[in-house]
Amino acid sequence: MAKQTWLSPSAINEADSCIRKWLMGRKWKLPREQKHSQTLGLVLHAVCDRFYRGEELYPPNWEVAYSKYTGDEEGRLGKADQALVSALVNAAIAEGILIQDPGIESEKEFKLHLAVVNGLQIVLTGCVDVVTPESIDDHKVTGAPRYYNEKALRNAHPMLIYAAVMAHEGKLEGESVWLRYNLFIKDPDNPKVKRVSVEVTQEELSAYVKNTLMPLLDRMTAAEVKGYGKEDWASVPCDERACDDYGGCPFRSICSGKESVDEYCRRFADSGDREGERNKALARLQGSSEVTENKKETGMNILKTVTQQYTQSTQSKETTTTPAPEAVVLQTAPAVATDRDMAPWANPECKACATGPIGGITKLGKACPGCKLYAKKTGLPDPADYEIIADTDSGTLLVLNGDGEEVASSNALSVGVAA
Numbered sequence: 001m002a003k004q005t006w007l008s009p010s011a012i013n014e015a016d017s018c019i020r021k022w023l024m025g026r027k028w029k030l031p032r033e034q035k036h037s038q039t040l041g042l043v044l045h046a047v048c049d050r051f052y053r054g055e056e057l058y059p060p061n062w063e064v065a066y067s068k069y070t071g072d073e074e075g076r077l078g079k080a081d082q083a084l085v086s087a088l089v090n091a092a093i094a095e096g097i098l099i100q101d102p103g104i105e106s107e108k109e110f111k112l113h114l115a116v117v118n119g120l121q122i123v124l125t126g127c128v129d130v131v132t133p134e135s136i137d138d139h140k141v142t143g144a145p146r147y148y149n150e151k152a153l154r155n156a157h158p159m160l161i162y163a164a165v166m167a168h169e170g171k172l173e174g175e176s177v178w179l180r181y182n183l184f185i186k187d188p189d190n191p192k193v194k195r196v197s198v199e200v201t202q203e204e205l206s207a208y209v210k211n212t213l214m215p216l217l218d219r220m221t222a223a224e225v226k227g228y229g230k231e232d233w234a235s236v237p238c239d240e241r242a243c244d245d246y247g248g249c250p251f252r253s254i255c256s257g258k259e260s261v262d263e264y265c266r267r268f269a270d271s272g273d274r275e276g277e278r279n280k281a282l283a284r285l286q287g288s289s290e291v292t293e294n295k296k297e298t299g300m301n302i303l304k305t306v307t308q309q310y311t312q313s314t315q316s317k318e319t320t321t322t323p324a325p326e327a328v329v330l331q332t333a334p335a336v337a338t339d340r341d342m343a344p345w346a347n348p349e350c351k352a353c354a355t356g357p358i359g360g361i362t363k364l365g366k367a368c369p370g371c372k373l374y375a376k377k378t379g380l381p382d383p384a385d386y387e388i389i390a391d392t393d394s395g396t397l398l399v400l401n402g403d404g405e406e407v408a409s410s411n412a413l414s415v416g417v418a419a
């Protein structure tokens, strides 16, 4: 089986701007500061998600941003920012940007075995804010809406990748898809919402995957298989045009020679434990069950067609010095057992984890945030007191209590196998 590399749309976007920045942040996992704007964004996304699910928008502790990986608190909004989030969400509801509809899926997670490139099995993983049969929405909290224009949207890696993956999963209908930025403009004196939309055809999506995405994945995997270590950072190709993007690259102090990688990491020593926990959780996540649900083939199944073409054309150009790509693997999720176990914190009515392997655990093998809030409200046990373990050898997902005793399990875990 080919070694896996896990790539998210935002990591791919980062690598396109600077391969070194991607390796430093995503592969070597150099720490980065949690920006206040990220806390605001996480909280607002959670409120929007509860709106789509018909849940209470502002339950106790709604102002807290929780890590997607560990469920730990990542930040907390003050009163002024709470009022700002509330005003923005209310405006989006009033203007019809946020609507409730059975055809809407919010926070749709995916995990897809795409192709083997340069000897690495690419596993695309991520979460789409909103998918409907005709559109992909991304919520953006921003103070600079001018950057989120139609041109940027039409060329945004994450949005185009979401569209291609959702088409692959049979979530989209028709020959084109609408990409939409829902802009929440964080001006405290004049909070506003705005929607930017572009229509992308099947041909355009196909051309993106073939001419842009696959060559970029080729560059990324080629850099990864070179096996650069942190001490080799200066040898990794970089693009200095990206140094000032999005408020400035966090690794500028290293690239400019102001501090070494070790000195940089020491500055974050206090947050070392949290990073360790995050990495452990990521490792568990990477052994978790398949999420992709490719239930039906559609005319928009760009990934399958184009990655196969790409693989064939790359194979024909291969030299003896480069390992030939293996066959493209597009895997489907196993059916989830209906008589599944329930974790001690699970809300049996929760829709967010309804298709998870164990009640109270999402399909990515983490404690369900909705159930976590439910547990807090109803006095059920806190998931933080339990350990979720994915045993990829036996295909089992386990929930253990503080004494190491099994309290719930599932054997619906599936590990992707390259063809």
Ligand code: SF4
Residues within 6 Å of the ligand: 018, 020, 021, 024, 238, 239, 240, 242, 243, 244, 249, 250, 251, 252, 253, 255
């Ligand atoms: S500082 Fe610039 S060159 Fe260095 S990693 Fe960041 S974007 Fe790349």
